[in-house]
Amino acid sequence: MARRDISGAVDFAYLEGFAAGDSGVVDEVLALFREQAALWTPMLDPGHPGWKDAVHTVKGAARGVGAFALGEVCERCEAGEESLEAVKTALDVALMDIAAYAHEQALRSLKG
Numbered sequence: 001m002a003r004r005d006i007s008g009a010v011d012f013a014y015l016e017g018f019a020a021g022d023s024g025v026v027d028e029v030l031a032l033f034r035e036q037a038a039l040w041t042p043m044l045d046p047g048h049p050g051w052k053d054a055v056h057t058v059k060g061a062a063r064g065v066g067a068f069a070l071g072e073v074c075e076r077c078e079a080g081e082e083s084l085e086a087v088k089t090a091l092d093v094a095l096m097d098i099a100a101y102a103h104e105q106a107l108r109s110l111k112g
Contacts, residue, residue, distance in 0.1 A: 005100035009093040011066035012101055018066075023105065030098050033065050037095055044084050044091070052078070055087055067094040 006012075012026075019025040036057075043054035059074035073090040076082035 006097050006104075007093060008097070009067060009069055009090070010097040010101070011068060012097075014066035027102070027105065029065060030102060033061055034095065034098060036061060037091060041088065041091070044088050046084055051084060055084070058087065058091060062091075062094065065094075065098075067097075070094045 015026055015029065016023075019029065040054045040058050042048070043050050044058075045051060048054070055074050055077050059071050059078070062068070062070035062074065067090075070087075070090040070093075073082055073086050077084060077087050
């Protein structure tokens with residue numbers, strides 16, 4: 001994975017700006033998002049009693065890291081205009097972007 005694998009699902013410039021360019025903060029925020037995504041994913045099922053709360057939580061967290069498209073899908077899902085499958089797909093796309101970004105940052109740190 002590398003920068004070329006980033007689809008644009010996450011606006012990393014927004015996140016970097018929000019973190020005032022502190023790469024440690026960016027890394028920490030993205031790590032927390034990935035960890036939380038592992039908790040949210042099982043809840044994104046229509047049979048789960050907390051799926052609406054999960055969608056709402058994903059919406060806010062997504063917007064916080066710059067995954068605006070994911071936030072919009074969540075908003076439409078809350079309004080009954082989008083499916084949970086669409087939320088899961090958008091979450092997966094955002095997570096792939098985050099993985100590509102993290103990989104690029106790790107390579108950059110190895111190069112010094």
